[in-house]
Amino acid sequence: MSSPSSPCDSVTVISKCKVVPLKNSTVGDLKLSISDLNMLLCHYIQKGCLFTTPSPPSQPLIPHLTKALSHTLSLFPPFAGRLKTDVDGYVYIACNDAGVDLIHATATHISVADLLSSSDVHPTVKHLFPFHHKISYAAHSSPIMAFQVTELADGVFVGCAVCHAVTDGATFWNFFNTFAAISRGETACPSRLPDFRRDSILSSNVVLRLPKEIKVTFNVDAPFREKIFSFSRESIQKLKASVNSSMFTAENVDVADELTAKLNGDTELKTASEGVRGERTEISSFQSLCALMWKVVTRARNMEKSKMTSFRTAVNIRKRMKPELEDCYFGNALQSITTCAKVGDVVSKDLPWCAEQLNRSVKAFDSATVQRNVENWESDPKCYELGNHDGATVQMGSSPRFPMYDNDFGWGRPVTVRSGGANKFDGKLSAFPGSSGGGSVDVEVVLAAETMAQLESDPEFMVYVSAQSVGSRV
Structure with missing residues (x-):
């Protein structure tokens, strides 16, 4: 039977403690930037990694991780x-x-194989994380970060929750990987120490007035299915080759450019197409995959x-800004790139056309765009x-470039990477580096049940999906 403090019947909380930095912080107050606000x-x-159990364990798990976490927090005191x-x-x-909070839990009836099932994401996964559906504003009175270490039948899941107003994915994985390096005994100063400067155009003197009711902007109770689809390196290369097999054309781009520019708040329409139309353009592997997802989900x-x-x-606008x-x-x-088009065009035109729309939006997103978004x-x-x-939005999060x-x-x-229940709604996709490695990509797909069923039976989509189940990396 689970303890009273357990997040669900299948996970038992053993202990909870507060972990403070090994050394006192010398970092002053950091003002939230526009991207933070x-x-x-x-x-x-909420992101975490699944590991097989060390055999035999070399040292007590929780005391060891507590010490390593304390050391890591000294390098990242804002957390x-x-x-x-x-x-x-x-x-x-x-x-x-x-x-920060560190929670020790067990779910010894759950195996690594259970969590690596090729079916829908296992329902226990969302309980392997702390702070379910906690809103980032709550970090005024709640820890900015929390870890939950859950011992499974034959594995360990290390799940982390962190206030999104404090960090993005790039900073998060820098911290997570530094924590792991210190845990395994690396004593040298990490080469990727965080930069706490607040002197860019993202630092604004404008005050954000929040609504009276602090809540997320979507219905957290709306039902959906959640599934991981894996794409091998070979499959992605095949997809990229297919997308790039045709020349870039000017067909039906003017309306799409205008709508996309308006949605991105871009008053200079020419930036969305100038210097691009009529040229042959190389569509990246990830843009090819995004185009496929946009097309098949819309259909x-x-x-x-x-x-x-x-x-x-x-x-990520770190290198798109001036100065960088x-x-x-x-x-x-972070800033958002939005590409829009009519449903009929996305569904009826070929995949290269969809990819061209995405490619133009990305190419047009330069330092001037960043500045306009700030203004x-x-x-x-x-x-x-x-x-x-x-009901027609597809939103891609995370990145296969993150060193997960x-x-x-x-x-x-890690055997695989999973996310919790945070910020999930119909149409939310998240891209992870593939669990099979070698340039593969895993896409976490959240859709209404009827939409997911249609997706699973779409031959254009499934021909690219790897038959190998998620979680093959060891």
């Missing part, structure tokens, strides 16, 4: 702090060494052909709205 009404990020809002309405991270929804559909993805931010800039450095936010400051409010498997706590690399 955008995330205040999002759920905490051990709290949010605070001053009298003028500015929000800061107070690096006050208040600490599976069976919507009116005249309806507009959009594909949204977050872009360091790779290890601490915090969020647009300052004229109308508000949090980013997640969700599929029109570059961590080893001392008992081997």
Whole structure:
């Protein structure tokens, strides 16, 4: 029987403690940037790694991880702090060494094989994380970060939840991998120490006025199915070759450019197509995969052909800004790219056409675009709205470029990566490096049940999906 503090009947909480940095913080208060403030009404990020059990265990698991986590927090003191809002309405991270939560739990009836099933994501997965559906604004009174270490029948799951207003995926995985390196005994100073500077155009003097009701912008109770689809390196290369087999054409681009520019707040329409139309352009592997997902999900929804559909993805702007931010800039450095088109065009035109729409949006997203987005936010400051409010949105999150498997706590690399229940709604996709390695990609797909059933029976989609089940990396 699970303890009273257990998150569900299948997971038993053994203990919970507060972990503080090994050394006192010397970092002052960090003002939230525009990209940080955008995330205040999002759920905490929830990401974690599944490992096989070390045999035999070389040392007691929780005391060892507690010590390593304390050491790591000394290098990343904002994660051990709290949010605070001053009298003028500015929000800061107070690096006050208040600490993070570390939870020890067990689910010994669940095996690694259970979590690697090729069917829908196992229902226990969302209970392997702390802070289910916690909103980032809550970090004013709650830990900014928490870990849950769950011992399974033959494995260990290390799940983390962290306030999205404090970090993006790039910063998160830098921390997670540093934690693992210290755990396995690396004593040298990490080469990717965080950069805490706050002197870019993302630092604004405009005050964000939050709504009276602090809640996410989508219905957390809406039912959906969640499944991992794997794409091998060979399959992705085949997809890329197919997309790039035709020349870039100007067919039906003007309306799509105009709609995309308006949705991105771009007043200079020419940037969406100038210098691109009429040229042969190389479509990347990831853009090819995104185009496939946009097309097949839109088709599976069976919507009116005249309806507009959009594909949204977050872009790391560290190297798109002038001056550029360091790779290890601490915090969020994200903006959204939106591409839109009529449902009828996305469904009826070929895959290269869809890929061309996405490619133009990405190529047009330069430092001037970043600057315009900053100016647009300052004229109308508000949090980013997640969700599929029109029923036709596809939103891609995370990135297959994140080093999700570059961590080893001392008992081997991860078997697979999973996310919790945070920020999930119909149409939300997340891309991870493939569990089979070698340039493969895993896509976590969240869809309404009837849409998922249509997707699973779509031959254009399934021909690219790997028959090998997720989780083959050992």
